[in-house]
Amino acid sequence: MAKDTLTTPQPQTLEQEPQTTTVSLGRDARQNTLRNIGLIIEHEYKKRLTQRSFIISTIIILVLIVIGACVPTIIQYFTANSNSQTKVVVVNNAGTIAGMNDTALRRYVDSTLNGTASGQSASEKAQFAVSTAPAGSSNNLQKQVKDGTLDILLVLDRAPGQDDVHFTYYTHASSPDIATTSQVQTLASQLSLLDRSSRLGLSADQTSKLFAQPAFSVVNLGQAQDKRSVGDIVAGYIIAYAGIILIFMSVYLYGMTVAMGVAEEKGSRIMEILVNAATPLQLMAGKIIGIGAAGLTQMAAFVVVGITALLLQTPLKAALLGNNTGGLNLNITGNFITLLLLLLVYFILGFLLYATLFAAMGALVKRQDEVQNAVQPLTWLFMIGYFVSFFGIYSPDATWVRVISYIPFWTPTTMLMRVGIGSAAGWEIGLTIGLMLITIVICTAFAARIYRAGVLMYGQKPGLGQLIRLARTK
Structure with missing residues (x-):
């Protein structure tokens, strides 16, 4: 055969x-x-x-994946259950801003910094505890910031001969938190726009429409339309x-x-x-x-x-x-x-x-x-x-x-x-x-x-x- x-x-x-x-094998060599x-x-x-290394590395990576996915929720949980809040005091030396009194101004600052219409949801503690102080009280409050009993002092002024509001941000931290500073800057920009619009005779509704985002879409004619x-x-x-x-x-x-x-x-x-x-x-x-x-x-x-x-x-x-x-x-x-x-x-x-x-x-x-x-x-x-x-x-x-x-x-x-x-x-x-x-x-x-x-x-x-x-x- x-x-x-x-x-x-x-x-x-x-x-x-x-x-x-050359080694002699059976006919079924290729079939095998x-x-x-x-x-x-x-x-x-x-x-x-x-392999032990394969099993251990797989388990470690799986645990890291789960932890990474849960990090935002975990941070929010500890933040919500923490007794610490960032204390913010607003001193308005600039007079009426966009038609708001001190109470309305506090509510606006509260809702803007905390990111909700009411400042916080029913089940969460607000990140910022906002309050107002009488005009001219900034010197005493600066001492509290220096002592560490107050986190943020925001003073609103109008320079003589100028209509625009000037914002001064006081903090005790040697290196101010970038995220918090950015939030306060956003608040200052929004308040400044509202104040300018009010002085120009625009209502709050007109101001909102003026700065609303435009409808914008992209149509790529170089290939089939992206649906x-x-x-x-x-x-x-x-x-x-x-x-x-x-x-x-x-x-x-x-x-x-x-x-x-x-x-x-x-x-x-x-x-x-x-x-x-x-x-x-x-x-x-x-x-x-x-x-x-x-x-x-x-x-x-x-x-x-x-x-x-x-x-x-x-x-x-x-x-x-x-x-x-x-x-x-x-x-x-x-x-x-x-x-x-x-x-x-x-x-x-x-x-x-x-x-x-x-x-x-x-x-x-x-x-x-x-x-x-x-x-x-x-x-x-x-x-x-x-x-x-x-x-x-x-x-x-x-x-x-x-x-x-x-x-x-x-x-x-x-x-x-x-x-x-x-x-x-x-x-x-x-x-x-x-x-x-x-x-x-x-x-x-x-x-x-x-x-x-x-x-x-x-x-x-x-x-x-x-x-x-x-x-x-x-």
Whole structure:
């Protein structure tokens, strides 16, 4: 009966050309290819998921995600239940301002600083405790500010011969809080506008209409009209920013895991045993897919826990604060789901592309501590697309950004950025996915030849010429 044969590489040095030894196997050798790859995938997947470092890092990141999502609610909870308030006293030496007496002025300052029409909601304590003092009492109050018994003193004056109000802000802090100072400046601007409008004979309603925001819309005639809602646009930017970072970190970390795993097996000489049980291509494919599946599992956990934590902020705030304002209204629309699916697609394609090259580089080193230097060119190559994505987000339709987004090595991050902000057409998405698939096939064939010869090469690290010869070896 005719027999199929499988050629297995033998250990070689840098000076030797790759040699092969013919081993007689059964006819079912090729039929076992998928089975071998499946076993390797299962081994790598279980190995990564059961590693102590993997479990601990995943738990830590999940806890950080939950804490990060809950931080606004936690801060608001402690602020609402804190006895400390920022004490503000307003001294009006400027006379009547916009027709308001001291009581009306206090209410206006209170509502403006605390951000609500009544100064505070029924279940929350106001951040600022606002009161007024008689005109001419600022000197005594300045002593209280200096002693620390009063937080803010706001004095309103009119300079002789001038109609505009002058605002003086007194505080005890050596470095005034930027957020509080900004709020007081906003209050001063609004009071000044109201006062000027009143002196010009305008009513409060007329003043409100005068400074109302105009209706403004953008219609892009260069491509199909963007019919996304404001929520979809915001979600697109969030996914673009978060996705770029997630893809870069994940592809790099999991790619390094592939390279380190190959180098570890090669350094311990386990590879010599493995290549007799499966072909180098099967080993490379199984390792890449297994580690990639572990990475996808970890990413899925991050996404699910993150979205769940954000959605739970509304009921959590209702339970802690007695109201449900300020929660995240996450609108799960078709556009949102499409963006998440494209994030998944570009992550998988980007990982497969770089993981094959990382595996080839890992096969060329003698020890694990050499992996970092070996993969450095790939790291710099990937970082170009990462930085272009952030710089290009301000001009996504620029020719140079579009050209770079078509280059497969930079597509995962740059195209996700363009898709997220709505500047990529459907045909561009299809084109870039197709180009990446073609490049993955080419790089896999290239990396497989280097991997096949490199895993059993224990001499010094080959140079560029030797790499080319290895890649041309069939």
